[in-house]
Amino acid sequence: MPADYWADIFTNRLSRRRVLRGAAIGGVALTGAALIGCSTKSDETGKPAGTPAAGASATSTATATPAGAATATATIPANLISLKTSPERGPGGTKFTVTGEGLKPSTRLDFVWQTVDGSYKTDLVNNEVQYVDRVWTPRRATLGQVTTDAQGKFTGNFTAPEDFFGVHDIYALVEGTEAAKAGFSIERTFELSPREGPIGTPIKVKVTGLGSSAYTSTGSIRYDNTYMGFVSATTTHGTAEFQVRAAGPVGTHVIQFDGASHALPYLNIEQSPVASINKWAVPFRVTADNGAPANALEWPEQAKVSTDPKSGRTTVGSSNIAATSTSKAALVPAAGPIKTASKLEVSGLPAGANVEIKWMNVTGNRVVGGWNLVDTPLGKATVSADGKISAPIDVPDTLGGWHAIRVVDGDKTLAEVPFYVERSIDSVTPQKVKAGEKFTVHVKGIGWTELDNGVAVTYDNTYMGMACGFASNGDVAMQMVATGTPGTHLIELYPMIYDNAHGKYPWQYNLPHLTFAQDHPALNLGYRLPVYRLAIEVV
Numbered sequence: 001m002p003a004d005y006w007a008d009i010f011t012n013r014l015s016r017r018r019v020l021r022g023a024a025i026g027g028v029a030l031t032g033a034a035l036i037g038c039s040t041k042s043d044e045t046g047k048p049a050g051t052p053a054a055g056a057s058a059t060s061t062a063t064a065t066p067a068g069a070a071t072a073t074a075t076i077p078a079n080l081i082s083l084k085t086s087p088e089r090g091p092g093g094t095k096f097t098v099t100g101e102g103l104k105p106s107t108r109l110d111f112v113w114q115t116v117d118g119s120y121k122t123d124l125v126n127n128e129v130q131y132v133d134r135v136w137t138p139r140r141a142t143l144g145q146v147t148t149d150a151q152g153k154f155t156g157n158f159t160a161p162e163d164f165f166g167v168h169d170i171y172a173l174v175e176g177t178e179a180a181k182a183g184f185s186i187e188r189t190f191e192l193s194p195r196e197g198p199i200g201t202p203i204k205v206k207v208t209g210l211g212s213s214a215y216t217s218t219g220s221i222r223y224d225n226t227y228m229g230f231v232s233a234t235t236t237h238g239t240a241e242f243q244v245r246a247a248g249p250v251g252t253h254v255i256q257f258d259g260a261s262h263a264l265p266y267l268n269i270e271q272s273p274v275a276s277i278n279k280w281a282v283p284f285r286v287t288a289d290n291g292a293p294a295n296a297l298e299w300p301e302q303a304k305v306s307t308d309p310k311s312g313r314t315t316v317g318s319s320n321i322a323a324t325s326t327s328k329a330a331l332v333p334a335a336g337p338i339k340t341a342s343k344l345e346v347s348g349l350p351a352g353a354n355v356e357i358k359w360m361n362v363t364g365n366r367v368v369g370g371w372n373l374v375d376t377p378l379g380k381a382t383v384s385a386d387g388k389i390s391a392p393i394d395v396p397d398t399l400g401g402w403h404a405i406r407v408v409d410g411d412k413t414l415a416e417v418p419f420y421v422e423r424s425i426d427s428v429t430p431q432k433v434k435a436g437e438k439f440t441v442h443v444k445g446i447g448w449t450e451l452d453n454g455v456a457v458t459y460d461n462t463y464m465g466m467a468c469g470f471a472s473n474g475d476v477a478m479q480m481v482a483t484g485t486p487g488t489h490l491i492e493l494y495p496m497i498y499d500n501a502h503g504k505y506p507w508q509y510n511l512p513h514l515t516f517a518q519d520h521p522a523l524n525l526g527y528r529l530p531v532y533r534l535a536i537e538v539v
Contacts, residue, residue, distance in 0.1 A: 083172065083182035091189045092162030092208050092239075098146075098170065098182050101153040107174055109154065111143040113161060113184075114169040116212055118234035120521035122451070123502070127314050127362055127373050129449035130502040131521055134234050136212050143170065160184055164238040165211035165277070186238070188278050190257050196285040199488045200293040200535065201246040203284065207231060207257065210238045215274045220265040221514060222256040223247060223461035229494060229512030230263035232519050242514045243298070245533065246286050247460040247490050256281045263508040289487045292535035295425055299530040300517035309418075311525045314449060315360040315373060316404040316418045327415035331393065331405065334417075335528075337424035338444050338474070342393040346407055346415045349383040353409050356380050359396055360404040362448050365471035366500060371448070375406070395421065399474035401447030401527065421445050421474070423530055428491075432537045433482040439536055441491060442477045446470075450500050451522040452529055455493040456512040460484065466496060466510045486538050493532035495520055 083100040090096070098111070116136040123130045146156035163186050172180040188209035194201065210233040211217050221228045221244065231240040247253070258265040259277035269277055321327075327348040333340065344357065357378040364371025376396060381389040393405065400421045407415040423445035433439045446469025447453050454468040455476065469476045482489065495516040499509030513520055522529055 080178055081172075081180035083170070083180050085170070085182045085184050088183070089185035089187055090160060091187050092160055094160045094184075096158055096160060096184060098156045098158065098172075099154065100172070100180055100182075101151070103148045103152040103154065103172075103179060104174065105148055105150050105152045107148045107152075109146045109148065109156070109172040109174060109179070110176075111146065111156060111158065112140040112171050112173060113143050113163075114171070115139050115141050115161070115163055115237075118212060118237070120234065120524060122521055122525065124314070127371075129314060129451050129522075129525060130500070131450045131497050132502055133504040134217075140171070146172075160186060162208055162237065162239055164233075165209040165216045166213070190278070190280045190282075192255060192282055192284075195283065196287050197246055198288040198290045199246055199248040199250075199286055200290075200490065201286075203244050203246055203255070205240075205242055205244065205255075205257075207233070207240040208238060210240055212238075215259065215261055215266065215272070216277060218260040218263045220258045220260040220263065222258065222265060224253050225256070226462040227265060228458055228461045228463060229456065229514040230260055230508070231515045232263075232513070233515065234519055235524075236515075236519050240515045241518060244461065244514065245490055245492070246284055248286055248289055248487055249485055250286050250289060252283050252285050254281050255284055263511055292431060292488045292537045293533070295428055295532075295534045297423065297425065297530040298517075298533055300520075300523060300528055302528070304518060304523050305528045306524045306526050308526070313402045313404070313418050313526070315362065315402060316416060320404075320406070320413045321416055322412040322414060325412075325414045327407070329405075329407065329415040329417035331417050331419055335420035335422055336395065337422045338395055338397045340395040342395060342419065344389070344391045344393050344405060344407075344417070346390075346417075347386075347388045349387045349389060349407070349414055350409070351383055351385050351387050353383045353414075354380065355383060355389065355407050355409050355414065357391055357393070358406045358408060359398070360406060361396070361398050361473075363473070366453075367471070371470075378405070381407075393419075395419065397444070397473070397475075399448050399469070400445035401449060401452050420526065420528070421447075422528065423532070425532065425534075428534050428536065431535075432539050435482055435484060435486075435538050437482055438479050439482055440477055440479055441493070441532075441534060442475075443469075443493065443532060444474055444476075446474045446476050447527075450498040450502065451520075451525070452495070452527055453498050454496055454510065455532070456496040456510060458490075458492045458494070458512055460489055461492075463512055467493075468498075482536060482538050484538055489536050489538055491532075491534040491536065493534070495522070495529040495531065497521065 081102050086097050119135045121132040121135050143158045146154045148154045167183050167185045170182040171178050186209050190207050192205045219231045233240045257280045259269045329346040331342050358375040359378050362371050363374050381391050403419050404416050406413050426442035448470045453470045454466050456466050457464045467476050494512035497509050
């Protein structure tokens with residue numbers, strides 16, 4: 001069978017119409033219809049698309065460019081000269097030329113690219129982090145400079161930034177004032193590697209050109225037609241990089257990437273007002289079953305996690321400390337799973353004071369009765385003559401997330417320091433089980449905020465549902481039923497965003513967030529949430 005047979009079968013190169021002309025919206029020329037799907041409800045219709053990294057390049061192995069697409073025409077105000085772009089579209093990294101005439105002779109033109117920076121809005125309320133929305137802040141990125149000739153003509157060569165999907169306005173500035181305008185349309189790309197390997201093989205996936213508007217801002221992954229989860233690129237400028245595992249049995253499987261409506265696959269997007277969004281179906285050949293891989297946690301890189309002490313700490317706040325306190329406190333280590341042995345060092349305390357050390361936690365639930373901040377005594381200490389204490393700390397079996405350790409004297413908090421309880425694996429038992437029999441997945445360190453109080457679960461890359469650990473003090477024990485043919489079967493527990501009526505459209509909640517390691521709202525608040533990579537063997 002020819003090597004490109006599967007590519008011809010599975011790679012969708014769809015010819016479909018583009019709706020790109022119309023009123024400029026926040027610096028992006030799109031008709032209103034291009035931003036809506038089956039419903040006209042959208043909190044983002046009319047918001048701009050774009051993102052920075054001017055001059056960045058991207059290698060694409062699976063770009064699907066629609067045939068017969070309309071030109072990337074920007075709406076040109078009467079006082080601006082219209083410029084020509086060639087080519088008019090392409091993925092980030094595309095080389096393109098801008099030409100124009102009728103400008104002032106021998107004049108320097110500064111070219112800028114209209115974009116936005118994406119971020120997440122969260123609220124800290126009653127020792128709880130609530131997810132609210134995404135925020136798009138317009139920005140212009142520098143493309144380069146060109147000088148017109150004696151006739152007021154020019155030709156400029158530029159590189160499209162790796163950016164959000166859709167048309168981006170390009171402005172030529174003369175001494176900071178807009179003089180002319182063009183447009184370039186960023187297209188979506190999809191690539192994955194490797195294309196074969198045994199069960200459990202890590203498959204790296206990269207998507208560029210996700211958008212910042214409804215129906216373009218998320219994509220969905222299916223494995224053999226079943227939904228696995230969604231990807232986003234709010235804070236990564238339209239680029240999503242993530243990893244999934246090859247599930248069995250041995251043979252050829254299909255990994256599908258779709259445009260998404262509210263993070264779910266939009267199966268007939270070709271007939272929608274956003275028909276220009278590409279989709280792909282790419283084969284992966286499972287070559288062998290080498291047995292169940294070891295259970296593991298896959299973490300975001302530490303550099304992706306905010307270390308800003310002013311970010312959300314839920315049970316920690318300087319307002320809790322007595323105004324007269326001059327203390328400084330530190331924990332080593334300051335993060336770890338339950339039962340971590342840490343050491344507390346505090347200075348600047350009143351000499352000779354008898355103090356208590358307390359662990360701050362939350363107890364309750366969201367279903368009935370609400371929750372409260374509670375403290376658990378960890379021990380007592382007497383402050384030395386130089387105002388210091390040093391004490392061992394054994395982290396309790398407790399909720400995951402940000403907690404506080406407080407040093408108190410009566411009703412006064414003299415010092416406070418944060419500790420982050422990480423997620424951990426307790427057990428998967430039994431790991432060998434017959435089809436139809438039960439097994440238990442037991443994990444620890446699940447939190448209580450809308451960002452970390454649950455996990456979204458897949459079985460052989462098929463979304464099953466979610467589990468919550470708030471009411472059970474961070475302990476999640478899921479009784480599951482083994483299914484499938486004899487051999488290795490994979491279980492993943494992904495970070496998610498809990499739906500508690502605070503978050504806004506167009507997100508869908510309680511779903512596997514496949515880009516958790518790069519673009520989850522918890523990252524900017526210092527929450528380092530992993531995916532659980534687990535497995536069983538059906539015998």
